Amino acid sequence: MMEKKYWKDYQREIADDDYFYHRSCIRQTFFPGSEALFLKILKNELGKNVTDDPNLHTCTGIGYHSDVVPFDTTMTIVARLLSQMNKSELKNFVPSCVTTFGLLSEVLDTWKHFPEELEKTRKFLKEATGREFKIPENVAHPSDIIYKNRKVLKGKMKYQLVNKETGNPLKVVEHIGCHYAKIFPENTTGGAEFPQVLAGMIEAWEGKVIDYPERRHCCGFGFRQYLIMANRGYSVANTKKKFESMQPYEPDFVVANCPGCAMFMDRWQYTIAEMEGITYDKNKRGIPVLTHEEMTGLLLGYNPWDLGLQVHQVQVEPLLDKIGVVYNPDDKYVGKSGIKLSEPQRPKNI
Amino acid sequence: MKKKNVIVIGGGPAGIEIAQILSNYSCNVTLFEKEPQVGGQIKRIDKLFPDFIVQDEMMQKLISNLEKTDIQIHTDTEIKDIEQIDNIWHLKTNKEEAFTADAVVLATGFKTFDPKYKEELGYGIYPGVITTLEFEDMLKAGKIQTSAGEEPRRIAFLNCVGSRDEKVGNHYCSRVCCINAVKQSIETKELLPNAEVFCFYMDLRMSGQFYEELYRKSQEKHGVNYIRGRISEASSTFDHRIQIKSEDTLAGLPLKMTVDLLVLMIGVEASEGTTNLSAKAGILGEYGFAKSLSLHLKDNLTKKEGLFLAGACKRPSTLREVIADARAAAFEVVNYLKMEING
Amino acid sequence: MDSWGFSIAKTRTIDIDSVDFKVLARLTDKVPSAKRCIMCGACAATCSAANFVDFSFRKTHLLFHRGQFSNISEELDKCMLCGKCKLVCLRGVNTRAIIYNLRIILNDMNYKRIAL
């Protein structure tokens, strides 16, 4: 019987333009190029109006999910972010990080169902900062926006997710951040089971999405797990389980739309290789992990080293060769100023 | 004395039985069935629990009794509207025909739960995930096989799909799936002796006569494995089998395995006809079932005079109960219309 | 870097795919009634040893059927073989024979007795 597309029942409204960008607190450290790249794509490729306000701050996501920050504080800080957005008369809030997106959905939903919480937050914000704030019209995640403009971007792309020699589509494992899809499934494209945000991009750009058993399993980030060393073993175990499950499919690379997922699936491959000598790629190396912006940027033909791919734990060169991206291997560790930086101590097998 | 008119809505076992009984009394009986032929949902079952009687032979007995009577049977006609005007019942069909009757019997039965609401079980997405009725089709064909046409090495049955489930709004137990799972597991082992069969249950409700013995026989003679745990997720593996994840709650450990077939024991819900007509007639009960006047003494009567209920339109029931209930309802109709038995 | 301060957590999941059903059959061939067990726990309730030490025959028996052989012989050493469980079992399972045969089967497979 024909495979039913239930995900079509889950559609959401994504703002078209006038974005107020809120940078993530940790993505810049994990994937330095991603956020700048996203803004570059919005402005240069899509000609969108996006504001990158320097006066923004944390959304308290990690603190809240690690039971360090009480919910009232979180609501008030989110309210302050919104008030900062109102200053630039923009109504579409674009949080760079998926945890912020999940938090915003949670806060907005709380305010919708419990108006007294909304009044309380207004009072707190007034007392603390003397500021007012309005509910944003739309909250869209960068991956939503790229997903929405995937066809437009395809037109501008130099490369596609196709293996240059064999011509077959690249086998791509997409991993959606749980805080994006699972907390409010009806508030996402494709719902919790089969989120379409990344899959849509991959399929649009000639790639092939892999549906492996542990597709929906946690990437291994888990705030409380990795924060405390005693729990860190659980965090790695989850990532290991995921890679064991995807190994038979021999994926070419993994793409994720959340700071934690991309970071940990990338870094933990190194840890697993060091600890247990296991790697998950055919020829005993690692599986490269990209953020969705990096993937888009690569296909648009940007210089990989400008995107910060050299900071990845799993070396990306094999993937670049597959796609056929033109790059200069020697520039890998050349700094902005043109001086060659010292090479990091690279793991021998990843 | 003018002959009374009785309309029976629904040509399942209940409808057939009550129509056939009423035809012996001084009344014209009209039977409406929205499907092309009578028989109802039970037609898809291969053998009946707990004694493995062949369903077709059994139903053929009921249907042949019906054919012996002079009842007008309207198949392919669905009753769209029902209304009582000073104790005459006016019904409209989907073919815009109108009918009147002194008494109406609602025997509109049940429908099975559509597992697409349990998307995490992958019904309709992974070919290895099928419903208990689809499995009965295979049993009828005498060949259990995967979508790729091979003999399955390992089969898992999952009970309570769409029953006792807050997420889909059915809090009740559908009564018939546990024993059906045990029956199907035995039939599987008889067709495929060296297949491994696993039944995942929350509680095994073996309440009927001979149910417990059947359960015990499935364990002892056929070696069916029972795992107390709820499969919460199914996904396809590299070799197109199904990986299921559960917890063995008695061992207190998570459990996973790959199976060739995952059979969902889908629960029972009120059929559309039951819900619509009950609503229109103002006798809508919980979960869309029809509400009888009182559970113990007036279970075939309703708030509305002249409107009777028979069979599974009230609640999930086994075939045995449905037939008994139809006979009880017939008695109530005869009583109400004070009819004599034909000479 | 060799010491990480943590190690990758072992999975607790029972993976039925990796269970060797031939070993399970060795028990049910010797004690066919073992298949009738419905895990009601009457045996564990009446167990004399369970008054003194953390031992549940029901759970150990179940873990065997799920292929988790690692410390079963450890657990079964706690049993005094007094036979009360066999007397109260409402499914007529020959529990005492299960314990006896499991100790032999697992001893053949030399599952080393891990200190608890």
Add this chain to the structure above:
Amino acid sequence: MRFNPFVLPFLAGTIIFFTIIIFKFYSWIHKLDKKQKYFIKKNLFTTKTLSALSEIFKEALVHRKIYKKNPLLGYMHMSLAFGWFLLIVIGKAESMVYNKTPFGEPWGGIFFRYFVTDPHSFSMQATFSFVLDFLLLIILSGVALALIKRFRSRLLGIKKTTNHRLFDKIAIMSLWWIFPFRLLAESTTAAIHHNGSFLTNSVGSILSYLPAGAMELPLWWAYSVSLFFFFICIPFSRYMHIPTEVVLILLRKYGVGAGEEYSGYSDIQINSCSRCGICIDSCQLDFTSNFNNVQSVYFIRDIRYNKLSDDVVNNCLMCGRCVEDCPVGLELTLIRQQHRNKHEIVGKHYFDYAIKEENHDDVDVVFFAGCMSHLTPGTIIAMKKIFNKAGEKFWFMDENKGLCCGRPMRQQGFVQQSKDLISKNSRMIADSKAKLLVTPCPICYKSFKEEYTLNIPVMHHSEYIEHLVKNNKLKLNKTDLSVVYHDPCELGRGTNVYEQPRNLLRKVSNLKASDFERENSLCCGSSLANTVIELDVQIKIRNHALSELTKLKPDILATACPLCKKSFVHGNKAKVMDLAEIIAENIENDSTADLKFQKNSVNELVL
């Protein structure tokens, strides 16, 4: 030296036979442990040897025990064994008288008739040949019975006979031919020389129509060859029992006992088994659920030809019925226990959990209910009442579930772990400084009596209650209810407590006797010793026993073991009560009797 080649097979046979059995006996005796050897050295040259010889005469030759159980079978064995023995002895005597020296040819006695053909060669020859012919006739009657037994065993009152191994078959075939050939051989010689007596001469006259001269030598050859085959088969067949039982009786007289470990003595016992098959008939596993390869005869045969399987060793109720019936008196259950101990798996020791030591020196009795009694609380309540009524201060040692006595563990062969339980319980009993240990469970009782080394006396609750009644600390009143008493295996055969329960029951009711009293009491089927049979077989055994015990429709079926009680109660064919419960209901002027002990109301019981 009279000689003819036909004596050679006989000679070869005897030489081979003697060398093998001497070698075997030497190796077994050598394998005895020091204690057993000491016993032999101590008692060899004492009156014990004489009493052993008398027992050898009574058992090995006359087979008194078989005679008592089954006269026809007894006669058959006696005629063959004793008859042949006399034949050899008198034959030897005849040849000695004839040669006037004891050192004639070894085969002289056996083939005398062939060599001494003149009927008047010495004075008492006629009487000798008469006696020899008479003995030959007796033996031939034995052989005839043996033939009937082999093919129509029911006629001899035995339901089943053992199926034979190859060597058994050769041996028995040759045994059957020896004496007919002797008859024919002696008769043909008598036909020629008339040196026979009433039997051989008359047969000889019949044979004289045939060419006796030509047949004479071949018949003597046949006689000698059949002797040869029989002798060489003995060490490898069931007939090894003939020489070995003699040694067994000697050793037993010297007090050599079988311990828990397998020793040379066990080998001797095993080889003394004649595989007569009497133990098959007494085994309930056989006649209720036709398990017919686990009985002691097959168990011992499997050991001897080392093809013993676990299923045989473990498939035995160890009820001791076959030990009672075994004519050779082998310690069958003990040998089975030795084999179970062989593949012991020494697990980790877990029974060292701390149990608080209590001092009860103010107490007369330690009451140890045992695991099973906790599942028959009626017995415990009755015992408490009896203690109070008798004014005995007691400490209920395992009130909140104590340790097991260790016997079920031991029966499965886990000796080490059972010793842990034993030492733990012993220490608690010793610490309590109590003066007497009472237990209602025969299994615990046998364990305390035989496996524990307690410094205080141990009593089963039947003994203890009788003791109370004797010292009239407890007065009982009689009712007219009919009671049948079932002897629990471990109480009756296990520790031979037969009379105490009966004395008590006669004081409170009229005790009727079932067909299976005392030693041949039936097992209730729930024995812990059998880990092979499942519930369905146990039920068959129980139902058979129950139908036997309730033949007389007693009002109450009494027993003195919690396991037996539970088993019989589930059979719901009779009202089953433990001895203690019955006694507790019949204490004089006791207002609290709740009349459990009364005719069973009709609906309560499905008869």
